[in-house]
Amino acid sequence: MLQFRDNEGAPTVINRADYTAPAYRIDTVELTFDLDPAKTRVLNKMTLRRNPDVPAQALKLDGEELNLARVLVNGQGTSFKMDGERLVLENLPEGNEPFQLEIFTTCAPVKNTKLSGLYTSNDSFFTQCEAEGFRRITYFLDRPDVMAMYTVTLRADKAKYPVLLSNGNLVDSGTLEDGRHFAKWVDPHKKPCYLFALVAGQLVAREQRITSRAGKDHLLQVFVRPGDLDKTEHAMNSLMASVAWDEARFGLPLDLERFMIVATADFNMGAMENKGLNIFNSKYVLANQATATDVDFANIESVVGHEYFHNWTGNRITCRDWFQLSLKEGLTVFRDQEFSQDMCFEPSARAVKRIEDVRVLRTAQFPEDAGPMAHPVRPDSYIEINNFYTVTIYEKGAEVVRMMQTLVGRDGFAKGMKLYFERFDGQAVTCDDFAQSMADANPSSSLAQLLPQFKLWYSQAGTPRLSARGSFDAAAQTYTLQFTQSCAATANQATKQAFVIPVLLGLVGSNSGAALPLTVQGSSDAAADNHLFVMTGDTASITFTGVAEEPVPSILRGFSAPVVLDFDYSDAQLLTLLANDPDPFNRWEAGQRLALRSAINAIVDTSASTGASVLNDAYLSAMRSVLRSPQLDAAFKELVLTLPGETYIAEQLDVVDPQRIHAVREAMRLQIATGLQADWEWAFDAHQDNGAYSPDATSAGRRALAGMSLSYLCLAATQSGDAVWPGKALQRFKDAGNMTDQANALQALVTSGHALATPALARFHAMFKHEDLVLDKWFALQAGAPDRGGNVLPAVRQLMTHADFNIRNPNRARSVIFSYCNANPGGFHRADAAGYVYWAERVIELDGINPQVAARLARALDRWKRLAEPYRSAAREALARVAAKSDLSNDVREVIDRALAD
Ligand code: B3K
């Protein structure tokens, strides 16, 4: 059981089972803001009604850090009391007639370092209301199932805040006395308060008028600070592509006359889908070839798409309660993944995107599912909902939606979406409602037949393991695969029921390397290249007939389910798949399995020195074939040649020695660098592009492979003392025509530990000292650099004293602190515990500023229990040091208490 303090402000556990409908409905909200950084006045006039389905009771409005000045009911003063921070009204009119409630409060945006509610950034005003920030603006029923119509009037100094924005349509504006002005906005759609937004400040906009398929005109705007307009073209293109895609793929049009995106430098997450007024972390808006890498361009397309797609999946149909968060997030991640794939056009680029998405799932979500914060896609309880914007809700949630599409087919999925909107448009609903719509729209599908069991994906936490064994009967020409599934216990879920696991299968001839046609025993279906086997029991088997040669099974093609697959492949079988599998995902996976196996053998064989050769010749020559292949795309090659990360390797081990993992992986990198040196030289030269910069997937893949080549060449050269390639890297760093090539060259110097890294870093800083997002890269590169003799932590402490460091800016804090604690295991896990001491200091420091950011950092030690000594004891001590603070936020308290729980 979790233990919590029992003093004032003791955290309350919120349980899904306790959901009750709101006792009051709010039909309309009229907000008037007098914006002032130190004291903003908020007048909130609401029309409310009692909910006749709920027993009569007092109205309890949420509030946080507000100064209450006045409350009127139907224009008259009224008695009220406070219950903690809640405003309680007991003497409301009887009956079910609507009544007016007027609440006048003030708040202090300039003091709001939590960046939740109304805050200032660079002398402008912004809001962030999801999940529970609206209560920091005014007293309200701050829950997603209360949907209202909003009218918003903003008043502010005209010179300081010339642009005044809120949701919906601008219906009036004008000047006021004393140099002030106003703007009045009406949102034509009802919405939950978490989608409310306002922005006020000195902003300029890129504008684009578009006409939808239905012939409607819309205005698209991307607002940024003056001087940043030259970095908005890609975001605007991404927005236009998103609008077109949702109409084409799902028949979902833009339902607003005006759609705005605003960038801010201070933002807790990536972006926010406020109705018609998306507010973005500038990292996901601003890009040009001189300041942003290919990865930045791809992320912008994906996040712009994601927020836009929320306009239907999240905004038109929202969540009944926050336990249903994956209803909008899992579905919308699935939609943005599909969008990014569709934007690739080339089939191989689609596969690359899929591999990247799976890599995120396996390196971030699988550990979450096995750690102290494990929770189902639809959680059963939480203390701080902001802690549940997780890879499980987002990425695993997207995999659950993807499995539905696999089970009902692409057209069936579109039908399910249509039915979902027919049934629930304008409502706040549940994950069950979505799954039921999918099933009902596809009544003969396996999803419909298996729906209650399928929904265990929503209720059971943990990553299932799927074990498979194959047997070939040469005489009968049959091949049988036997499967068993299991899932480890997670908090409050000791035993698990069997999941529905869609397993996409193929067979590859072990001699010929050919794709073998699949005929399933007992089925009359014609032979096919792929077979979708839907596993429902604890065990199952399938037999293929007419199998002419011993096959190598290609299981879980395209990663058809979010499970760990155990199959005792021989090296030879993996080499066959790596060379021949028509499924690009499993082709990549075969290479990963080979590398992982070598890594694990070297890690657990403590008699061997970590400098010994880890990778065998067969692996290196297979990698050479991939690198030199005329058929494969550069982006795919780069993925195959990327070794499994240290975190992913750690997840395969019961006892984790991070320094040994780091040393073994570094030894592998060096072997790849030196063993393939001539091939890297060829690859670097063969992937030069001199034409105009374009961030498309194919060009980006070529740059990625050239960057990887340069990195390995510098690594090999630094070891051998050869100066040629580091010199070339420095030259490339100076000459690069785009940030991708420039950052890759800099990274090659930094990660190889070459002395030229120092002048290159100084030059980079001088070049970009006025570009915040580029400076973030400069900080992150140093905090994430491979550790050499414990040099990274002192460098990190030094970076924190740099004039450009500012812990209050989440991007900057992440670029230094998170890059070190979360993304640099070799530097962070120090035998002298100094990394953990630094972590504890920063968690406590950040918690006093911004609990959401602090709680993310707190999770860096989630997996401490599996660490080997001395790391384990030192990590526990660091956790205990944080836990001992009596004034922690609920955010950090929940994460730390879970980590320390038995
Ligand atoms: N819905 C927001 C996330 C809000 C997080 C609040 N702590 C962004 C997104 O998923 O699109």
Ligand code: ZN
């Ligand atoms: Zn989202």
